[in-house]
Amino acid sequence: MLNFFGTIALWCALAFSVIQSIPPIIGHFRNSKRLLAAARPAAYGQFFSVLCAYILLTTAFITSDFSIAYVGMNSHPLLPFMYRLTAVWGGHEGSILLWILLVNIWTVIFTLFERNNALLPLTTAILGVVNFCFLLFLIFTSNPFLPADRLLTGSDLNPLLQDPGFVIHPPMLYTGYVGFAVAFAITQAALLRNEVNQAWAFVTRRYALAAWCFLTFGIMLGSWWAYRVLGWGGFWFWDPVENASLLPWLAGTALIHVLLITEKRGAVKSWAVLLAIISFALSLLGTFLVRSGVLISAHTFASDPSRGVFLLILLAIIFTISLALFLSHLQSLQAPKSAAFGIISRESGLLINSGLLIIAMLTILLGTIYPLIIDALQMEPISVGAPYFNMVMTPLLFILMTVMGIGPLCKWQQQSINILLKKLLKNAAISIIAAIALLFGVTNSLSISAVISLTLSIFIIMSLYGSFRIKPGMFFAHLGFAVLIIGILLSSLLNQELEVKLKPGTSAHLGPYQFFFVDLSIANGSNYRGVRTTFDVMKEKRKVAVLQPEKRIYFVRDMVMSKVDIHPSIFRDLYISLGEPLDDNAWSVRIYYKPFIRWIWAGSVIMIFGGILSIIGYNNGRRS
Amino acid sequence: MTTIRNIKYIIPFTILFILLALLWAELSSTRSYAFSSGLSGETIPKFSLPSLYGSGNVTNKDLGGRVVILNFWASWCSACRSEHSMLMKIKNKYHIPIYGIVFKDDPSDAKSYLSERGNPYVAIGSDEDGITGVDFGIYATPETYVLSPEGKIIYKQIGVIDQETWDNEIYPIIKRYQ
Amino acid sequence: MNKNVLIKIITVILLLFIYTNAGAAKSVNAAASAYTFSSTYDARRFTTLTNETRCIVCQFQNLAESNAPIAVSMRDKIFQLINEKKSDDEIKTFLVKRYGEVILLKPRFNPMTYLLWLFPLGALLSFAFILRKVYVIK
Numbered sequence: 001m002l003n004f005f006g007t008i009a010l011w012c013a014l015a016f017s018v019i020q021s022i023p024p025i026i027g028h029f030r031n032s033k034r035l036l037a038a039a040r041p042a043a044y045g046q047f048f049s050v051l052c053a054y055i056l057l058t059t060a061f062i063t064s065d066f067s068i069a070y071v072g073m074n075s076h077p078l079l080p081f082m083y084r085l086t087a088v089w090g091g092h093e094g095s096i097l098l099w100i101l102l103v104n105i106w107t108v109i110f111t112l113f114e115r116n117n118a119l120l121p122l123t124t125a126i127l128g129v130v131n132f133c134f135l136l137f138l139i140f141t142s143n144p145f146l147p148a149d150r151l152l153t154g155s156d157l158n159p160l161l162q163d164p165g166f167v168i169h170p171p172m173l174y175t176g177y178v179g180f181a182v183a184f185a186i187t188q189a190a191l192l193r194n195e196v197n198q199a200w201a202f203v204t205r206r207y208a209l210a211a212w213c214f215l216t217f218g219i220m221l222g223s224w225w226a227y228r229v230l231g232w233g234g235f236w237f238w239d240p241v242e243n244a245s246l247l248p249w250l251a252g253t254a255l256i257h258v259l260l261i262t263e264k265r266g267a268v269k270s271w272a273v274l275l276a277i278i279s280f281a282l283s284l285l286g287t288f289l290v291r292s293g294v295l296i297s298a299h300t301f302a303s304d305p306s307r308g309v310f311l312l313i314l315l316a317i318i319f320t321i322s323l324a325l326f327l328s329h330l331q332s333l334q335a336p337k338s339a340a341f342g343i344i345s346r347e348s349g350l351l352i353n354s355g356l357l358i359i360a361m362l363t364i365l366l367g368t369i370y371p372l373i374i375d376a377l378q379m380e381p382i383s384v385g386a387p388y389f390n391m392v393m394t395p396l397l398f399i400l401m402t403v404m405g406i407g408p409l410c411k412w413q414q415q416s417i418n419i420l421l422k423k424l425l426k427n428a429a430i431s432i433i434a435a436i437a438l439l440f441g442v443t444n445s446l447s448i449s450a451v452i453s454l455t456l457s458i459f460i461i462m463s464l465y466g467s468f469r470i471k472p473g474m475f476f477a478h479l480g481f482a483v484l485i486i487g488i489l490l491s492s493l494l495n496q497e498l499e500v501k502l503k504p505g506t507s508a509h510l511g512p513y514q515f516f517f518v519d520l521s522i523a524n525g526s527n528y529r530g531v532r533t534t535f536d537v538m539k540e541k542r543k544v545a546v547l548q549p550e551k552r553i554y555f556v557r558d559m560v561m562s563k564v565d566i567h568p569s570i571f572r573d574l575y576i577s578l579g580e581p582l583d584d585n586a587w588s589v590r591i592y593y594k595p596f597i598r599w600i601w602a603g604s605v606i607m608i609f610g611g612i613l614s615i616i617g618y619n620n621g622r623r624s
Numbered sequence: 625m626t627t628i629r630n631i632k633y634i635i636p637f638t639i640l641f642i643l644l645a646l647l648w649a650e651l652s653s654t655r656s657y658a659f660s661s662g663l664s665g666e667t668i669p670k671f672s673l674p675s676l677y678g679s680g681n682v683t684n685k686d687l688g689g690r691v692v693i694l695n696f697w698a699s700w701c702s703a704c705r706s707e708h709s710m711l712m713k714i715k716n717k718y719h720i721p722i723y724g725i726v727f728k729d730d731p732s733d734a735k736s737y738l739s740e741r742g743n744p745y746v747a748i749g750s751d752e753d754g755i756t757g758v759d760f761g762i763y764a765t766p767e768t769y770v771l772s773p774e775g776k777i778i779y780k781q782i783g784v785i786d787q788e789t790w791d792n793e794i795y796p797i798i799k800r801y802q
Numbered sequence: 803m804n805k806n807v808l809i810k811i812i813t814v815i816l817l818l819f820i821y822t823n824a825g826a827a828k829s830v831n832a833a834a835s836a837y838t839f840s841s842t843y844d845a846r847r848f849t850t851l852t853n854e855t856r857c858i859v860c861q862f863q864n865l866a867e868s869n870a871p872i873a874v875s876m877r878d879k880i881f882q883l884i885n886e887k888k889s890d891d892e893i894k895t896f897l898v899k900r901y902g903e904v905i906l907l908k909p910r911f912n913p914m915t916y917l918l919w920l921f922p923l924g925a926l927l928s929f930a931f932i933l934r935k936v937y938v939i940k
Contacts, residue, residue: 758878
């Protein structure tokens with residue numbers, strides 16, 4: 001029964017999306033206010049229908065209704081309640097439904113906040129077109145409501161996904177991606193109406209910032225999840241799936257900075273429009289390339305080409321049309337002479353760094369698809385992994401950070417070089433001295449990369465002097481970034497790890513800590529059985545922590561999983577992961593001592609806080 | 625000025641179309657993942673492993689003089705179990721000598737496995753640390769090599785040998801060398 | 803923006819690319835701690851090699867992180883080769899011979915990968931030239 005109503009809800013949504021898109025677009029060309037007005041109510045109708053569909057699917061998961069194939073493939077009667085709610089988006093079909101729901105939520109929010117904006121109907125119409133395409137995709141190739149063709153007992157949710165961090169990671173990422181759809185839609189609407197101006201930049205930047213905050217949060221959660229669950233103490237692996245989420249983030253960061261130039265000075269409009277299109281393109285690429293599996297293995301994809309082909313055609317159509325629109329309006333986007341700026345100016349700094357961010361994005365994109373290119377050209381397969389990315393991104397990052405420390409010191413339009421040089425030399429000197437002193441004091445060793453990274457981070461922080469009151473958004477966002485880089489630098493520099501065979505009663509030492517293996521016990525859960533070990537961690541004869549890593553077997557999927565235990569703190573994490581069991585109750589364990597690793601996520605949170613402050617600045621009428 | 629304008633026109637579309645073309649090319653290719661040909665055509669690596677039964681070692685020198693099959697297996701490997709009957713057939717019906725290397729296994733587990741199912745091997749070397757496996761370039765078990773009388777690798781099979789593969793690929797190669 | 807300044811900036815960029823990548827790993831990973839090396843230098847070589855070699859039966863992990871049987875054996879083999887005083891290049895060639903270029907997570911620099919390795923620097927230099935043109939016009 002549920003699947004019948006669910007499918008009907010989806011068809012209603014499709015109908016509403018048609019009304020939301022076609023009449024208003026015709027209305028734009030025919031100058032008919034009535035047709036344009038159809039957008040908003042249709043949007044509400046679509047939102048309501050999709051929400052119903054989503055609630056129905058969630059109900060099916062809660063009641064473990066395995067007559068629906070999708071539910072059977074991703075859930076199990078023994079799955080804990082919380083994970084049943086989140087399993088709704090655990091598989092392909094459900095995640096597309098979530099995506100569509102999020103587009104609707106953003107659209108409704110947009111209509112509520114931008115009631116009086118002339119761009120509203122057309123923007124809503126374009127969002128309607130986007131959703132129309134994805135509803136078609138959902139209904140015809142990925143319907144979550146398809147009935148099961150045989151009796152299913154439930155395949156359970158992948159144990160790796162049964163984790164609190166992982167629960168909010170995809171929705172946050174998707175919310176971010178979809179936010180860039182809104183920025184894209186506003187931009188297309190403005191292009192159609194020839195209203196790409198400072199007012200457009202003002203509105204778009206707010207939504208782009210919101211999207212950026214969610215995306216940053218989503219990526220941060222993914223990194224934190226990988227650290228806690230995968231068991232190797234790493235927080236970023238440069239694997240294709242992670243890279244796919246980083247690409248729109250880089251373009252989005254460039255976008256919010258370039259929109260600032262357009263908003264304040266009415267310049268670089270064409271670059272801003274192009275960035276809005278690129279950010280959305282990368283968001284789509286990110287969601288769907290990952291979902292289709294082509295990045296992990298082209299052959300997972302090829303086994304069900306209908307989905308891939310549909311997406312490919314969709315992407316091709318959306319981007320050809322939007323690019324064509326952009327290029328046809330290119331001439332009218334040229335800025336007036338009054339918007340000109342000198343080489344040394346705030347605009348210049350923002351522009352240069354936006355270029356660097358896009359170069360970084362292109363580098364990561366190239367590295368990620370390079371193996372696919374080589375494979376498609378029928379040459380011998382190669383791998384492009386973390387060592388490559390770490391090697392090429394480091395210099396780019398350093399240049400970016402340098403400009404980041406100089407830009408905020410520059411005035412708009414033209415900055416006098418003499419005044420700037422004085423400030424720069426002072427900041428540079430303080431940064432280098434502080435960096436060398438800190439590094440020497442904490443680690444007793446100096447390496448060029450370490451000195452450069454720490455100097456540049458402090459350099460960035462120094463450039464924030466005086467901006468706390470005027471630009472709190474920028475203050476916290478850049479501060480957060482500097483903290484993030486310091487976290488990455490220090491945690492990799494000071495990291496110590498050990499693999500050792502221990503049995504109850506023995507201990508190992510790492511850094512200033514002793515790890516005593518106390519005992520073993522049985523620890524079973526509703527859908528797994530497992531062994532729990534207990535370790536006492538001592539520092540200078542005092543017990544500082546108790547860690548209890550486990551090894552679990554999830555019976556439905558027959559998957560073995562190591563559950564790591566971590567003792568976090570601002571200045572260091574203590575981390576233990578169980579390896580293989582050996583004879584005599586002994587275990588092979590990996591112990592990690594990771595100083596300053598929390599700074600990575602703390603820095604991300606501070607960055608997001610900065611983003612939120614910037615958005616609030618807009619709401620208060622202030623331009624932040 | 626005009627050059628910049630033209631570049632702005634051309635670059636975005638070129639990038640878009642290149643990416644899409646590549647994606648399309650990738651999708652339409654149906655080749656399965658090409659495992660590396662590794663040491664094909666080369667002389668087998670030197671090895672000397674303790675024999676599973678009895679004393680003494682099994683070495684690469686034992687494998688010369690006639691066409692021989694070298695099979696990597698383990699008692700903990702479920703795919704190896706499905707291959708076992710084919711191996712017995714190769715021994716009993718086709719009379720090709722099969723040498724085994726038991727990979728990262730407990731010798732007593734390996735012996736129980738064979739006493740339960742039968743022993744298709746002329747001799748078995750025990751590669752407990754798996755280093756000989758790496759010397760040969762194996763990915764997992766089962767993997768099988770066909771060796772010429774000079775000791776060169778003339779065929780490598782990754783995964784289970786079934787009757788079809790034997791009839792169509794392996795046996796014809798063996799017959800050419802006999 | 804005159805030529806001198808541009809040349810100085812490009813030199814700094816080139817130096818950055820070279821200097822930030824010199825040298826082997828400064829620390830020793832967990833995988834290395836399971837062996838006794840004859841020197842810390844060897845332990846660091848092992849760390850770098852296992853970080854840069856792919857686990858070919860895993861989805862996207864390096865050799866240092868994986869617990870797959872063949873991965874453990876590969877680490878043992880690399881340890882053995884280091885003790886036999888083989889160079890990093892010889893060890894990499896040994897692995898590539900058996901498993902293909904795909905086993906190296908850091909692709910080697912050859913005609914197939916020129917585009918990959920030269921792209922970042924090339925993009926930066928192109929960007930510098932575009933900027934120069936844009937500023938001249940302005």
